[in-house]
Amino acid sequence: MRIAVPGAAREKTLAAAPAGDPRRYYPVGRWLVAPAFIYAIIVTQIPFLVTLYYSTFRWNLMRPDRKAYIGLENYKNLITSLWDASDPYAFRAAIVNSLIFTIGTVLFSLILGLIFAELVNYEFPGRNIVRTMLITPFLVMPVAGALGWKNLMMDPDFGVIDWLLRATGTGLSPVWLAHFPRQSIVIMLVWRWAPFMMLILLAGMQSIDEEVREAARVDGATRFQEFIGITLPHLNRYMQLGALLGSVYIVQETDAIFMTTQGGPGTLTTNLPYHVYEVAVRGSNIGLGAAIGVVTVILTFIAMTVLLRMLNTLLRGQYA
Amino acid sequence: MRKQRRGRANRERASAVWTVVAWIIGLIFFFPVLYIVLTGFKSESTAITLPPKLIFTPTFEQYREVISRGFTPFFRNSLIASLVSTLIVLILAVPAAYALALRPMRKWKDLLFFFISTKFLPPAGIIIPLYVIFRDLRLLNTLQGLILVYIAMNLPIAIWMLRSFFDEVPRDVLDAARVDGAGMFREMTQILLPMIGPGLVATAFLSIIFAWNEFFFAVNLVATNQAATVPLFMQKFITSEGLFWAKLCAASTMAIAPVVLLGWAAQRQLVRGLSMGAVK
Known part of the structure; x- marks a missing residue:
């Protein structure tokens, strides 16, 4: 998709970027999105990955001594319990x-x-x-x-x-x-x-x-x-x-x-x-x-x- | 164009029957809210009188009681959590939404959808690590911790909503702001922000509403009164002994009043925020 950009601003930004260069998509914009993007990754995506990681453990806070890696066993137990x-x-x-x-x-x-x-x-x-x-x-x-x-x-x-x-x-x-x-x-x-x-x-x-x-x-x-x-x-x-x-x-x-x-x-x-x-x-x-x-x-x-x-x-x- | 159409639609009058039906349905739906507010001004014995008393001598006794039970710190915590998180949301979302409206890269749509997808990650899917991480970082039972979560919660809505407002700015104005560096900042604060002013206000309102009403994160991440918000004050009523409906309702009224008023003020923009800018 090409965005038609009228006016002088276009000359200025596009001058640095040769035709077909992906930076024609307004390079400064990336830096404007970056803070929000990084924030969302840290607060939502990383905890979810950690959830995935935790789900492979037998881990009860009341019995920390029994904590052990058990792979997909939690899922296996959950799914077999359906029947x-x-x-x-x-x-x-x-x-x-x-x-x-x-x-x-x-x-x-x-x-x-x-x-x-x-x-x-x-x-x-x-x-x-x-x-x-x-x-x-x-x-x-x-x-x-x-x-x-x-x-x-x-x-x-x-x-x-x-x-x-x-x-x-x-x-x-x-x-x-x-x-x-x-x-x-x-x-x-x-x-x-x-x-x-x-x-x-x-x-x-x-x-x-x-x-x-x-x-x-x-x-x-x-x-x-x-x-x-x-x-x-x-x-x-x-x-x-x-x-x-x-x-x-x-x-x-x-x-x-x-x-x-x-x-x-x-x-x-x-x-x-x-x-x-x-x-x-x-x-x-x-x-x-x-x-x-x-x-x-x-x-x-x-x-x-x-x-x-x-x-x-x-x-x-x-x-x- | 849209306004014209709406103007013509407005001239279409509903018949008297439909008017009555609409009013009755509206009142029925509104009744629980009305009844909560009214009961807050009753004495405890009037509160459980049936048929429900709609006309009575109002008393502020329950409000005094609720406030003397320490409602104020909860209210202040809620206020801080929703206002500070909203402020940071706007600081992060305005540049991001502006850039996305300008389409910063080939995959700008993927980026937009990334933000929406974080909104659809159920809190239940991240609450356990958040709890453990917050415990290790000493963020449990702090307003700072709650604020961090509320920012993430409202960021996608704010970005989508603001982007839809930036999209309505004439292309030329948007592009004029595309000069790099200080010029861009000036363009943005002096020309663009005033143009999307109403959108900015509506976005802030929505963000405040969601943060103010939020309960799941608060109940999981805050166990002490020090950082507890209004929903947690309400939660204590389910464990209290006996019937204290009037007090409960006085507390409820104070809990809901700020955001109900904000929501009424922002009702035209509500749908845009809720549909992530897809419906205007």
Whole structure:
């Protein structure tokens, strides 16, 4: 790719570089990127390599005398435990829960986000206030939001949800976090992530050519028909983007689990990142925890690869 | 062009029914936040009264109580951690984003994607070595340690977001700044930075929001109160005995207020940051 550079500055920079020289790409720029690049390498890439290294050890901080290099045995144990009915490392549970939380949250957040975006895409009295209210959950400190949900909303005795259920005569009063732990986590996560989806889809809706909409209206399309026929097809790419970005963030979720269920009851709400914390930090099992961390990274990486391909397409569209 | 379109879309009015639906859904979604804030101004006994009291005589007793329990140092730590990390993020990200907008080399896109990929490395994948390394470097339980991590956490978002703002600067202006050395620095601070000013502010806001709300690194790398941030103060409430909802909510309100306000102020730019500049 060649960048057309007008003006005198071009003469100056390119004078030093013969045609075809890679430095035609603005050599000083490398030095401007270098600090950020080096910083990112040191704080993210090197620790990850160390995680890989640790994962090849049997290493429990409580028993440093037993520390030993064991190669891929941690991984072997983890993978064979997937077929063990008793799930001795709670590894299968963590994978299953990660999938449930991520897919469940992304799916419901997308649906809600789509509804929200469609609602506030039109002018009505107080539209800005409604939009502001709808994005607020995303800004709320996750730890504080989770505590609010656990107590004010989901408490079986004093929570608003159970009070509503009793008051409306349904005769239901579940102990949310005990009876529906996974659903409760997904509810909290959807509350947080639906606004995110709304923002992305709203941006998508606002990029729709208004003339197409007008033409549809002239032809007598209802708002619903317009939504199905014009908005939805146009949003396809934005929905993919939201789903992929959302899953990369949501798969890392620990805050709500930390503050409400602590992974329980049993292992019902233990996802992969929370499991790493439990095994390595609370259980002092550095080797096994590192191996679970590596698996988490690999699974995230799979989602990421798809995402990057898509962002690349978006970028290419932008600068074509 | 985009503005024109939006302007026309704005003239499309929703019907009264849709207006009511939108307001109801907005209020339902907002209710947990509203209820947290309201409960913070109640007495402990009013806090657990059902049906929920929405009108009552407000009291500041819980706020006094929370502050006397030592909330202020946590708040100050959070403030320092998010502001200092954000400042350093900007110092690292502005030149990098500018250079990337100019395309410094053939593989500039790979470089851009390298930064985004660090964001997608789950914290769980690096937390164990960070803990061990920090322990050896005596960075555990320090704000400096947290700040180092938060810089890395927000750097990719800042670079992507700022680059998308630099991309909107007319090519000629961008290129005029391409003279080497002191001239470039002057061009950058006096011409380019003012042009991307709103973007710079939005980027800083987002970085502050994420650092302020961050919990996973904080809980793993900070065990003493000395460097503990607001989320760790909140965490202590899950171990406290009995029902102290009003106090919890007063603390929550103080914990969420700063960044909720920042987020409201930056809501137009929020989506750009969250989508790494892909959606504007």
